[in-house]
Amino acid sequence: GEGIKTNCIGIIACSILTLAVVIISVAAIIDGYHEIEEGHVGVYFKFGALQDEITEPGVHMRQAFVTRTRKVLIRPEEESLKSLEAITKDGIEITFQKIGVLSRTKKDKVVVLIKTFGMDFKKVLIHDRIREDLRIFCANKTIDQVYNEEFLEIVEAVKKDVEDQIIRLGNGGVEILNLVISKPDIPQDIALNYKQVKVQWTEQLVAKQQKITEEIKKETELLKAVADARRQKQVLEIKIQERILETEGQRHISEINNQIVRDKQNNLADIAKYAKDKEALGNTALYTSQYVKLQVAQSLANNTKFYFSGKDSVLGGLLTKILATKK
Numbered sequence: 001g002e003g004i005k006t007n008c009i010g011i012i013a014c015s016i017l018t019l020a021v022v023i024i025s026v027a028a029i030i031d032g033y034h035e036i037e038e039g040h041v042g043v044y045f046k047f048g049a050l051q052d053e054i055t056e057p058g059v060h061m062r063q064a065f066v067t068r069t070r071k072v073l074i075r076p077e078e079e080s081l082k083s084l085e086a087i088t089k090d091g092i093e094i095t096f097q098k099i100g101v102l103s104r105t106k107k108d109k110v111v112v113l114i115k116t117f118g119m120d121f122k123k124v125l126i127h128d129r130i131r132e133d134l135r136i137f138c139a140n141k142t143i144d145q146v147y148n149e150e151f152l153e154i155v156e157a158v159k160k161d162v163e164d165q166i167i168r169l170g171n172g173g174v175e176i177l178n179l180v181i182s183k184p185d186i187p188q189d190i191a192l193n194y195k196q197v198k199v200q201w202t203e204q205l206v207a208k209q210q211k212i213t214e215e216i217k218k219e220t221e222l223l224k225a226v227a228d229a230r231r232q233k234q235v236l237e238i239k240i241q242e243r244i245l246e247t248e249g250q251r252h253i254s255e256i257n258n259q260i261v262r263d264k265q266n267n268l269a270d271i272a273k274y275a276k277d278k279e280a281l282g283n284t285a286l287y288t289s290q291y292v293k294l295q296v297a298q299s300l301a302n303n304t305k306f307y308f309s310g311k312d313s314v315l316g317g318l319l320t321k322i323l324a325t326k327k
Contacts, residue, residue: 031064039075041107043114044068052111070119076104076177079122084131086138088146092190096134098182101126109173116170125170129162134181147186147194155179 035058036042042055045068062069081099088094103126105113113121137157138146146154159179166174186194 027064029064032061032067033059034062034069035059036069036071040071040073041110043070043072043110045070050111050115054107054110072105072110072114072119074105074107074110076102077122078102079127081127081130084134086135086184088138088143089140090142092143092187094138094143094146094184094186096181096184098180099130099134100178100180101130101176102178103174103176105174106172109171113170113173121170122174125166125174126162126176129165130158130179133158133161143186143190147184151183155181 034042036055038057040057042060044051044053044055044062046063047066051067060069079101081101084096084099086094086096103122105122113125117124134154137154141150158181159176162179163176166172166176
């Protein structure tokens, strides 16, 4: 009976031990299992000491019960800072209600940054530095410079100084992608003065713009008048050129017509001269001495009466010359 009892106790003890091992193993698996979301990296503290290892997004296992995991955002992060009060060089208290910064942590600098400044390293390197530099900027400027003249220079001045400090203190582990600083709230009486000045400035601007508009209008009218005059001159020149061309054309036509008439008259004269030359040549061949004598003889044969007064008369002399035979 004692042996059976001892065996039962042993079995129960073994069962309890096995169950304990199983429970511890499951707990270890549960404790060691963890996920790193996209845009983050995982850092590990073993017995409170930061390890040099970092893990990428995904599922990972760590040493259970003695290691803690922290996630660090490495993609761009936009943060809004609390309102900031500052005092200008001339003792005016102002308040910046909205300050926004877009920053990004470099993955290979995460472990060094945490070892140097802790998990909240962005607050030390960026947020506190922005607040500090903004106060320093205001302390060296008058209210008019901060609120009006040099307001657009505030962001660039603060951003550049903070970036220099990040390089010097944090080895460039974080970078500022964008910085937004809204216009500060100023005392009501000063704001009213600025409003009045703004109204006067607006009126001056309107008057100046009206003057510019009038000058532009007059200049436009002048340019239009000059353009019209130039256009009229060009039209007149074109018309004159057309008249000249028309006159030249008429003159050429007249010369051509005159030449045609001259050529026609010359042609007619040549034809007449040719006809006369042909007629003269024909007469020369026709009216030979024998032909003339024959014609005279025929004429005399047809007449029944002749009156002569001797060979010394005109008719007698003429007949003697015509009818005389050349020796």
